[in-house]
Amino acid sequence: MTTKKIAVLPGDGIGTEVTSVAVEVLKRACEAHGIEIETESFLFGGCSYDEFGEPVTDETLDACLEADAVLLGAVGGPQYDDLPKQHRPEAALLKLRKTLGTYTNLRPIKIYPALMGSSSLKPEILEGTDILIVRELTGGIYFGRPRHTKEVDGDVVATDSMVYSKSEIQRVAKHAFEAAAKRNGRVCSVDKSNILDTSRLWRKTVSEMAPDYKEIELSHMLVDNCAMQLVRNPGQFDVILTGNLFGDILSDEASMLTGSIGMLPSASIGDKNGLYEPVHGSAPDIAGENKANPLAAIASAAMLCRYSLDLTEAASEIEDAIDRVLAAGFRSGDIYTGSEEETLIGTDEMGANVLGELKKKAIIR
CATH class of the missing domain: 3.40.718.10 (Isopropylmalate Dehydrogenase)
Incomplete structure (x- = not known):
């Protein structure tokens, strides 16, 4: 197997939850195509400020430069709003994008048929x-x-x-x-x-x-x-x-x-490695409660496959699995309408359902 190194920056709030789910899907989907994903996680954003007094360290930036791609969760929280601008979690994002030279951001706006009623x-x-x-x-x-x-x-x-x-x-x-x-x-x-x-x-x-x-x-x-x-x-x-x-x-x-910002992935690319992150924020009000929607983070992992690993087939398989999970009626709180056809589930369960769809198609074991 070929090994690819991914720097993981879970960040703050729900970032840690959705990223862990996305990493599991990424690893399993890539493994099916002969790629072993090696990950290393780093503090980034508010948690980095809490630990080191700055939202991103030079060591983290160097690790991101050396990786084949970077997968990011979310940053921020109300406790950091009054910090000087260079210490705010958002400053870490700007610095990371500049360091990586990711001058182009790609944000697909896809309407899933099953979510027509959520918009x-x-x-x-x-x-x-x-x-x-x-x-x-x-x-x-x-x-x-x-x-x-x-x-x-x-x-x-x-x-x-x-x-x-x-x-x-x-x-x-x-x-x-x-x-x-x-x-x-x-x-x-x-x-x-x-x-x-x-x-x-x-x-x-x-x-x-x-x-x-x-x-x-x-x-x-x-x-x-x-x-x-x-x-x-x-x-x-x-x-x-x-x-x-x-x-x-x-x-x-x-x-x-x-229907929800929790559905949107993004890719930031340039001339070398890319940065992949869901568009949603850190949602500190539901952090740690297994309520966050991980589908944007999982879809960001699919974009990582497509743009940084040249695994177009794996990317499509992940995206199709998301589509089938939604078609089956599974919903996180942000896209749940209360319909009888819908089943409200948590972060981990949503990730397990995506993996389950990949198994059904014999893509992963």
């Missing part, structure tokens, strides 16, 4: 929705300089800078065009070019790249219109390409199309 939108509006949001991840307003809060003429003034270079835009757009070529051949680039200089550069750069991808249909949309269109007619989108801030907001909005 706040009507089934006829959701019909056919299958979106991939491609978000630039290491530039824009989250990383721009200058960035400060200071007193000016007796008033307190805060400044954040949205900065993008042409090369930053080109490399993330390349991922969007290539992803569209494997899907339905459409890219919608989202910006605010009627107001922002960065967006005008964004639109110009993406448009200049389009002739190199003649098979791809490129369109442009202002971000406020896109926010409206996502709830009006989500089926019109294939690949949405956008910047860091807009992608952060739009992907969380789009998560509710699925």
Whole structure:
């Protein structure tokens, strides 16, 4: 067997619970394809601050760089909200993404047929929705300089800078065009070019790249219109390409199309190893109670198979198993509607059911 090394960062709150379930599914699914998964776990986020006085250590960053991929749970909690920004758990995420060079974030928005009733939108509006949001991840307003809060003429003034270079835009757009070529051949680039200089550069750069991808249909949309269109007619989108801030907001909005943010995985990729994490937060109110939905973490493990291990078949097998578990009526609390056809189960039981579906198909023993 070939061995692949995965750095695991369970993080805070429910991160530890959903990650342990996802790791078990990852190991079993990869083993069936001749890949042995070797994992090592590291403190990350609030728990790292509690132990070391910083949300991520250099040793953890080095281990993530040396691994074939990184699987992350969730970070944060109300006890860390008043810390200086460099000590908050979220600062660890930004530092990790920058260190790994994972400049492109992929967030699939897939509507599972069994969860049509869990969404706040009507089934006829959701019909056919299958979106991939491609978000630039290491530039824009989250990383721009200058960035400060200071007193000016007796008033307190805060400044954040949205900065993008042409090369930053080109490399993330390349991922969007290539992803569209494997899907339905459409890219919608989202910006605010009627107001922002960065967006005008964004639109110009993406448009200049389009002739190199003649098979791809490129369109442009202002971000406020896109926010409206996502709830009006989500089926019109294939690949949405956008910047860091807009992608952060739009992907969380789009998560509710699925019925719960607890269903959404993500992949952050660049030129080397990738970072995989569920979109949901640490949910400290249910941490340790075996109530968290692990399906987004399991689906993130499937994306790890696809993008970092080149195990497309294993990725599809995991995703199909998730689909069958939902079709059988099993639900965690966030997607449970109380229907007679549904069975409310916990984190561990959900993971066991996914493994059970893999066994039924003779994928694992």
